[in-house]
Amino acid sequence: MKITVDDGLCDGLGQCALVAPEVFALDDDERLVVAPEPARELAGKVAAAARACPVRAISVEES
């Protein structure tokens, strides 16, 4: 699974980090940090996190 975040769109709103905290987190400056290689079984949660993004900054490619 390949996760791409569009930095131009991401506003650090952190909704993804609430849905899939195993994969998404905010740093001290509320900028998004994405785990490098999320486990395959998290695919459902990652998809939900992408849908929860208010600015549609997250795209996911299944591998």
Next chain:
Amino acid sequence: MREVVVVGAGLAGVRAGESLRAQGFSGRLTVVSDERELPYDRPPLTKQVVSGTMTESDIRLAGAEDFGARWIRGTAAVGLDRERRRVRLADGAELPYDGVVLAPGAKARAWSGAVPPAGVLTVRGLDDVRRLRVAVDGGAREVVIVGAGFVGVELASSLSGLGVRVTLVEPFGRPLRALGAAVSGVVAKAAGRAGVVVRLGTGVRGFRDSGGRVAAVELVDGSVLPAALVVVAIGMVPATGWLAGSGLALPAGRIHCDERLFARTAGGAGAPDPGVVVAGDAAWCDAVRAADGPVALEHWSNAAAQGELAARNLLAGPAAAEPYDHVPSFWTAAFGLRIKSVGLPGTGDRTVVEAGDPAVGAVLVAHYREGRLVGAVSVNQGRLLSAYARRLQEERMVGRGNKTVGT
């Protein structure tokens, strides 16, 4: 199911449409909206759109054109006949349905007293923001905002950033008061630093009119605030007047729905109607509850999640439908502060500052009720919130587990 009608083309309605198609619904899908606009996203309106950092085309809801719906724009739904399964429209047309998604949203609450014919606005939709920008670009340099909830505070921030002199009046004493005293204090201080005059604890007596335009706002304490423009930002009312004859339960004007988002009928046990699901700001859902009953949620994340599930459950039918399982969350930004919340902070009986320091404008406030976590609010401490969301989720699973044991 062959015909589905979605009433409302805001986020909840659009997500419902997308979700119907994603679930393989191939029948006729009609979306009805009283607005003429293409679907758009509301959170940026009072922030980026007023500030001018986003344009109207930036806030169009992506995906709305893609799900093969018949769009009826600029025509309000005026009635729901559940017996004959018809949505009645303002132009007299009737739309038959097998299933209907009610996502009508809300309107800005209007001032209850007399207002001058010109210069007093409410802000809820894109049209309102256009009018606001026209007034400001046309030279309104002195604006009074009545109400320091989310809309009032965001507008105060955006307008002061444009060089407008803003006075923010909050009769109930604190800005964003549902978030707790510590957060209100941080917001009030930041507003003051940005040059906004904050008047707390004083109500509005009325408006002065000069040749049909507002000239000033009179406060209860006798002070008079000159104003070229007034924004009344005192909350929203669900757009459900048209459902009055529908036989649905409408407590305080909201559409009461069960844990699976099926609309409850009025009277008796409030049996849910399997052909009617509810989503968004107008919903009053049994699955979103505080200790003493359901709570209305007027947030983006709720509209998105309910729209998606309502559509899925409508197709699945009540027996296979899933309960709405969502930790509430929202965000706002004003005066350089990033404010976010999880859970239902307004429903607590005690708040605890668990990180940061209100004095430096960064704070995490947890809200408890009878010792149990019910919500958390962050100002510039957003990285801490997901742990609170997880705790809220765990508490809920415990709660649900207990209920299952009991039945």
